[in-house]
Amino acid sequence: MKRRLIWGPVFGFGLVSLAADVVSDGARPLAGPLLAQLGASALLVGLVTGGAEAAAQGLRLVFGPWADRTRQYWTFTMAGYALTAVCVPLLALAPVAGASGLGLACALIIGDRVGKAVRSPAKTVLLAAAAKPVGRGRGFAVHKSLDLTGALLGPLIVSAVIAATGLMSAAFAALTIPAAVALSLLVWLRRRVQNPGSDRPPPADTAVGPRSDAAGADAASPASKPASVFSGIFILFAVASFFWSAGLVAFGVISFHLTTAVAVPVSVVPLLYAAAMGAAALGALASGVLYDRGGAAVLLALPVLIAAVPVLALARDTALVLAGVLLWGIATGIQDSTVKALVADLVPERRQGTAYGVFAAFEGGGALAGGALYGALYDSRPLLITAVAVLQAVALVLLVASLWMPRRTV
Structure with missing residues (x-):
C-alpha cells in the first residue's frame, strides 16, 4: 500500500502527459508535411520547427522564475496544457484557410510549443517533488516512459485517420478527443496533489544528490555537493545543452526529408515517429536506471548519439533513415528525462522552477540555431x-x- 501511495502521483502525472502527448506528438510528425503541402521551403520548415522548439525551451526562462515567485505551479501547468489542447486541433483549419493557411499553421505549431514552455517548469517542479521518495532517476524515467507511450500512440492514431480519410485535417480534428481527456485527468489530479511548499515555509537552499551512499559519492555525478542555481557546474552543464540541442534536428526537418527526398507516404511518417518514441522510452528508462545506480556519466553518450543522427536520418536509403530516426528517439528520451533529473539534483527545491527555465533557455537557443543550421x-x-x-x-x-x-x- 505504501509503495502504491508514493508512486501514485508519479503515475498520475505520467497519465496526464500520456494523453497530452497523444495530441502534441500526434501532430508533431505532420508539421513538415503540412508546411510542405502549404508551400513552405526547407529553410522555412527548419525555422518554424526550430523556432517552435526554441519557444518551448527558451520561454521557460520567463515562466520558470514566474512560477517560483508566485508558487502557483498548478496554475502554470494547467494553462500550458490548455494551450496545447486548443492549438493542435485547430491545425485542421490550415489546409482550408486559403492564402492564410501557411501563416495560421506556423502560428499554431509555435503556439503548441509555447504551451509546453508555460507548463514544463512548473510541472517538472511538481514531478520532482512527487518523484523524490522513489528516486528521481527512476521517477523521471517512469514518467517519461508513460509520456512517450502517448507520443507513440498519437502518431499511430493520426496515421490511421489519414489512411482512412486521406486528409491531414481529419487527423488534427481527431486529436480533440485526447485533448479533452488530458484536461479532465489534470483537473482530477489537481484535487489530489498540492503545490510544493504550500503548507510550509520554502526549504533551505540545499540540494540532494542522486545518491547518498558511498557508491554514489564515487560516481561521476556533479550533484555530490550543494549548488546554487548559477553555480559554475550548472552553467557549464547548461552551455553543453546549447551545443547538443543545436545538433539535435527537429523532427519536422526529418519528416520534410522523408516526404520530399525519400518519397515516404505521409501516412507512414507518423508510424516512423511512433517507432522513434518507442526508442525514446527505452532510452529514458535505461539512462534513468543507470543514472540512479552509477551517476551522471551516463549522459556522456548523448553527444555521440546526436552526432550520428544527420548521417543516418538525412540519407537517401530508407533503412539508414529508419536507423537515424531510432537514434534520434533515443537521444530525445535521454534529453527529456535523465537530463532533467540531474538538473533537479543540482539545485535547491525552491529554485527548481527558475533552474529549469534557465536551463531550457540554453536548450531553446540551441534548438533555434539548429533549426536554422539544418534548414x-x-x-x-x-x-x-x-x-x-x-x-x-x-x-x-x-x-x-x-x-x-x-x-x-x-
Whole structure:
C-alpha cells in the first residue's frame, strides 16, 4: 500500500502527459508535411520547427522564475496544457484557410510549443517533488516512459485517420478527443496533489544528490555537493545543452526529408515517429536506471548519439533513415528525462522552477540555431554532418568538464 501511495502521483502525472502527448506528438510528425503541402521551403520548415522548439525551451526562462515567485505551479501547468489542447486541433483549419493557411499553421505549431514552455517548469517542479521518495532517476524515467507511450500512440492514431480519410485535417480534428481527456485527468489530479511548499515555509537552499551512499559519492555525478542555481557546474552543464540541442534536428526537418527526398507516404511518417518514441522510452528508462545506480556519466553518450543522427536520418536509403530516426528517439528520451533529473539534483527545491527555465533557455537557443543550421545546410549534407559533429565535440568537452568539476574542487 505504501509503495502504491508514493508512486501514485508519479503515475498520475505520467497519465496526464500520456494523453497530452497523444495530441502534441500526434501532430508533431505532420508539421513538415503540412508546411510542405502549404508551400513552405526547407529553410522555412527548419525555422518554424526550430523556432517552435526554441519557444518551448527558451520561454521557460520567463515562466520558470514566474512560477517560483508566485508558487502557483498548478496554475502554470494547467494553462500550458490548455494551450496545447486548443492549438493542435485547430491545425485542421490550415489546409482550408486559403492564402492564410501557411501563416495560421506556423502560428499554431509555435503556439503548441509555447504551451509546453508555460507548463514544463512548473510541472517538472511538481514531478520532482512527487518523484523524490522513489528516486528521481527512476521517477523521471517512469514518467517519461508513460509520456512517450502517448507520443507513440498519437502518431499511430493520426496515421490511421489519414489512411482512412486521406486528409491531414481529419487527423488534427481527431486529436480533440485526447485533448479533452488530458484536461479532465489534470483537473482530477489537481484535487489530489498540492503545490510544493504550500503548507510550509520554502526549504533551505540545499540540494540532494542522486545518491547518498558511498557508491554514489564515487560516481561521476556533479550533484555530490550543494549548488546554487548559477553555480559554475550548472552553467557549464547548461552551455553543453546549447551545443547538443543545436545538433539535435527537429523532427519536422526529418519528416520534410522523408516526404520530399525519400518519397515516404505521409501516412507512414507518423508510424516512423511512433517507432522513434518507442526508442525514446527505452532510452529514458535505461539512462534513468543507470543514472540512479552509477551517476551522471551516463549522459556522456548523448553527444555521440546526436552526432550520428544527420548521417543516418538525412540519407537517401530508407533503412539508414529508419536507423537515424531510432537514434534520434533515443537521444530525445535521454534529453527529456535523465537530463532533467540531474538538473533537479543540482539545485535547491525552491529554485527548481527558475533552474529549469534557465536551463531550457540554453536548450531553446540551441534548438533555434539548429533549426536554422539544418534548414540552411539541408542541400549540403557533408557540410551539415561536419557542423553537427563539431557542435557535439564541443558539447562533449563541456559535459565532461561539468561532470568532473566537483572532483577537482573538493
